[in-house]
Amino acid sequence: MKRPLLLAMLAVLFLAPLAVLAVYSLGSGWAFPDLLPRRFDLRAVRYIAGEWQSVAKHLASSTAYSLATAALTLVLTIAPAHLFARRRFPGKVLLEGILLAPALVPAMTFSMGVHYMFIRAGLNDTMLGVVLVLATFSYPYMLRALVAGYQSFGEEYALCAQNLGAGPLSRLWRVELPLLMPAIVAGGSVVFLVAFSEYFLVFLIGGGRVPSFTGYLFPFLASSDLGLASALTLVFFIAPLILFVLVELTVSRAYRRRGLY
Amino acid sequence: MTKDSTGRLSLGQALLRLSPLALPCVALFGGGLALAIAQSFGVALPFPYEGGAFAAYQELTRPHLAGSILLSLWVALASAGLSVICGSILAYAIWRLPNALQRWTIIYKTPLILPPIAVGFLAIIFLSRSGVLSSLAFHIGLVDTPADFPSILYGGWGGGIILAYLYKETPFVVLLSLAALRRLDPGLVQTAHMFHASRATIFRTIILPHLAPVLHTVFIILFLYSFGAFDIPYLVGESSPGMLSVEAFNLYFKRTLADRPTAMALLTLMFLFSVGFIVIYTRTASRLGQKERKL
Secondary structure, eight states: HHHHHHHHHHHHHHHHHHHHHHHHHHHEEEOTTSSSSSSOOOOHHHHHHHTTHHHHHHHHHHHHHHHHHHHHHHHHHHHHHHHHEEEEEEHHHHHHHHHHGTTTOTTHHHHHHHHHHHHHHHHHTTTHHHHHHHHHHHHHHHHHHHHHHHHHHHHHHHHHHHTTTTOOOIIIIIIIHHHHHHHHHHHHHHHHHHHHHHHHHHHHTTTTTOOOOHHHHHHHSSSSSSSHHHHHHHHHHHHHHHHHHHHHIIHHHHHTTTTTO | TTTOOOOEEHHHHHEEEEEEEEHHHIIIIIIHHHHHHHHHTTTTTTSSOSTTTTHHHHTTTHHHHHHHHHHEEEEEEEHHHHHHHHHHHHHHHHHHHHHHHHGGGGGGGGHHOOOOOHHHHHHHHHHHHTTTTHHHHHHHHHHGGGGGOOOOSSSSHHHHHHHHHHHHHHHHHHHHHEEEEEEETTHHHHHHHHHTTTTHHHHHIIIIHHHHHHHHHHHHHHHHHHHOOOOHHHHOOOOOTTTTHHHHHHHHHHOOGGGHHHHHHEEEEEOOOHHHHHHHHHHHHHOOOOOTOOO
């Protein structure tokens, strides 16, 4: 394929939808077969400006539980990742397969039961419940990233620190975590994204009480007000986009420059 | 596997070290699943249930649900298959670009960041009978009224879901294929060129065999995702028969309490089916290099 043609095709496939959202959010009153809105106005922008506190609340809540989920998965998987990367033991392949399964099994198959358990335990409709259920099916991405991270450098660093008298916590904090940082960023980005994008689980466990941008967005997407839905989709797309650009520009680049990744 | 992984542990020691992850995982994932299975047999329900232990599973034999199972399998198969085909070809095209241009191709990652419900919304805007593509077709002169445009979204064969998944999943295939292609020696392709091999021949004889393990693995991941996900089918899916996840949701939330065991039986069935594929997955994934594995 000719190069300009390929780049044009990529742009049409992957940027045109966003461009269409932008055009839709700046107009109103169009129907088949209009390609452009009959008139351009700032109705959607004004609505969002008027509702900014509500929009910000839902965005902040989604960001908070997604970051908390990423942090929780890191805490849960760091020791098992070390084990899978560094040690041999009977049943290793089987155990790793079982522990990766929650990301592959449909989340619905266990979440209805979890919902029932959480109602009994009083965890439904709480932020903690949402974080727990999101971590339950997104941790395998963090586990995989950390295992690969551990395998990208040897055990000598930790052994060297141990010989110099560093205890387990000090080795983890000052030697292994800095070396693992690219893997943590990679795994954390995926976990964040999975949690941030999830609609059903947050709605089920959060019961509509835990604000989430997907729960906020959904009624608009299912309504006939395409202009407002487009504008809100763009607003909520920007948050993860900023995060990813930041990660790409700062953390990964810094590590690449130091030749770690 | 690193060469220094000489440390051997007994199963007990290993399980002890796994406990910080395994205990909460067993409690939530295993507990939730166990409860679903128990309730599918009419046990541990929060209300009195008249049916016998297998009544819920007998409900599953209704022809409506058979249609739902077939639709789910078809959608998962078609979307994962098409994504793998499109993604591997796109990855090859991007890999052949000079490095300076490759940086611009990063836009292929957009659908990865878009939430599924946003992708579903894009499907509505583009594919509905009065949507963007239909309007474009009018201006080209292909259709005169919205009714002339094929009913992609609710046509009964999952067209809208398949295309939405294709858009969401193709970048994932590209991402994993590119990682594998970076390990391929470009000299192989240049040599083949010198012997006047066509692009199609090069793709078939050099690129595809190199990518095969990645593509097998990614196909299974995407198949399972398409099979069990809820958000996109809920937004753009067919209503009757619907995807299994939507059917289970409707049985659980929109019908009477007596239908809950049936919902749980459906979820149990979906779980067993997925496990079968995960067994195949672990076999293919173990053949992959560590750099290519994302899961």
